[in-house]
Amino acid sequence: MSETEILAVVVEWEFPFPPEKIWRALTQPHLIAEWLMTNDFQAQVGHDFRLSADWGSVDCRVRTVEPHRALSYSWDTKDLVSVVSWTLTPTSAGTVLRMEQSGFRQDQQPYYRGAQVAWPRFLANLEQVLARMG
Template sequence: MTDTEAETLSVIVEREIAFPPEKIWRALTQPHLIEEWLMKNDFRPVIGHQFNVSADWGIVDCEVQAIEPHRTLSYSWDTKDLRSVVTWTLTPTENGTVLRMEQQGFQPHQQPYYRGAQAGWPRFLDAMEDVLAKMD
């Protein structure tokens, strides 16, 4: 590990959700559902697929890094001078799924991005839970 890697910060949000991994996976990988809880996007669950998510404040450039259906999804999350990776991990439980989101790669001088992610991701997950509750 380089000094730079050792100094980066991560935002981790983990919660148990009362739905099976297969249902949560749909919310993570179907563009019309992603738009409901995150942002407009042109996502496709294909390794190497470049896509972006967009909101009123701007666009995030992304590229799918890893996919293990119903278990793991990882993509780059790059905006202006932030280069990071978002990784979703789904772990089945008796009552549903533990969903873990980690965004890693914040440099120490990128506190506004880091604080924004700390505030934003829990809200995005709240919105995802609302979407999941409405899905078939």
């Protein structure tokens, strides 16, 4: 692996829910706050928003919005500039949700390892939120 190679964290999770339901949880601020962080998200390309937690915040900008199919946004912290992309693929049993966070440099192993641990937890939280939703 070269010094300039960019790393990505990918998590795929199959949910027993339709893409439309998952899309709501990915794009409605009060639902995002339940499984990820407090935010001022809007599903509008170019919208700047902030995700906030007790440890700090992440500055983001919406890059892609394809309702019920795909969403992406920049994910910028003090030292990390990356992109989070969501892809929703309908299946006979529900939806496969693919999350990819790309842009980790080789010298950003702590961020990379942290994301490898955090994203599966966030998706487990998302599953609980989806189960509670009407």
